[in-house]
Every structure is written in C-alpha cells, then in structure tokens.
Amino acid sequence: MTNFLTKTVVTAGALAVAVWLIDDITLTGDSTGRKAVTLLLVALIFGVLNAVVKPLLQLLSFPVVILTLGLFLLVINALMLMLTSWVADKVDLSFHVDGFWPAFLGALVITIVTWAVEMVTGSD
Structure with a gap:
C-alpha cells in the first residue's frame, strides 16, 4: 500500500512539473x-x-x-x-491536455521526472 501511495504522489508531482513546463497542459483551480x-x-x-x-x-x-526500435512507446505514453485528460474531463476534473504534441512533451517530462525521483529515492 505504501508503494502505491508513493507512486501516486510521485506521479502527481511529475504531472505538476508537466503543467508548469508545458503551456498547453493546464490545471485550474x-x-x-x-x-x-x-x-x-x-x-x-x-x-x-x-x-x-x-x-x-x-x-x-x-x-x-519492434520496427521503430521502441520509439513508438513514446507515442503510446502520449x-x-x-486519455487521462479525456477521463479527467468526464469526471469534471480541471486538468486538460490540448493536443498530441503537448501530450508527447508532457509524457516525456513525466517519464523523466518519475525516473529521476525513483533514482534519488531508490524506489522501484
């Protein structure tokens, strides 16, 4: 349970960094x-x-x-x-990603931030 909560908080932090860095990912409140x-x-x-x-x-x-040597995984992350933005909109959360390229950059930011936090904390 602790691992689940830790991953959720780390992901929330990574999402916050993506909102901060990328103009077309918005969070209002x-x-x-x-x-x-x-x-x-x-x-x-x-x-x-x-x-x-x-x-x-x-x-x-x-x-x-396989054909793209794994690069298509970046598209899947975007x-x-x-999809997260769409679901958040359906449940009336104020999080929005406006288009594919902001989602692509946001997915990169989230991946890098999550990786960095896991490297620092030693968690998996």
Missing part, C-alpha cells in the same frame, strides 16, 4: 489545495489507465514497437496522457 487534490486524482486516473489500458496497447502495437 481556486486554491493550491484544490489543485493538489486534482493532481492526486489525475495521478490515480493516470495510474489506473497505465495499469489497464497501456499493456493492451503495447501488445497490439508490438510489431510497430496517448495515455491524452
């Missing part, structure tokens, strides 16, 4: 506390989608992933962030 709760909820959605949908996409796109 009345207060800092509301934004933090929204980020945690979006991180939960992102985690669930990555656990359920992403493996299926990876399996279905396996030949393309699509997962766009």
Whole structure:
C-alpha cells in the first residue's frame, strides 16, 4: 500500500512539473489545495489507465514497437496522457491536455521526472 501511495504522489508531482513546463497542459483551480487534490486524482486516473489500458496497447502495437526500435512507446505514453485528460474531463476534473504534441512533451517530462525521483529515492 505504501508503494502505491508513493507512486501516486510521485506521479502527481511529475504531472505538476508537466503543467508548469508545458503551456498547453493546464490545471485550474481556486486554491493550491484544490489543485493538489486534482493532481492526486489525475495521478490515480493516470495510474489506473497505465495499469489497464497501456499493456493492451503495447501488445497490439508490438510489431510497430519492434520496427521503430521502441520509439513508438513514446507515442503510446502520449496517448495515455491524452486519455487521462479525456477521463479527467468526464469526471469534471480541471486538468486538460490540448493536443498530441503537448501530450508527447508532457509524457516525456513525466517519464523523466518519475525516473529521476525513483533514482534519488531508490524506489522501484
């Protein structure tokens, strides 16, 4: 349970960095506390989608992933962030990704930040 909570908080932090760095990824809210709760909820959605949908996409796109030497996984990560934005919109959370390229850059930022935090903390 601790690992799940840690990953959720790290993902929420990575999402916050993506919101901060990329103009077309937006998070709105009345207060800092509301934004933090929204980020945690979006991180939960992102985690669930990555656990359920992403493996299926990876399996279905396996030949393309092989042909591109794994670079297509970046596209899958961008699509997962766009799907997260769509789900967040459906459940009335104020998180939005406006287009593929911001999602692509956001997925890169989230991956790098998550990797860096895991390297520093030694978590898996």
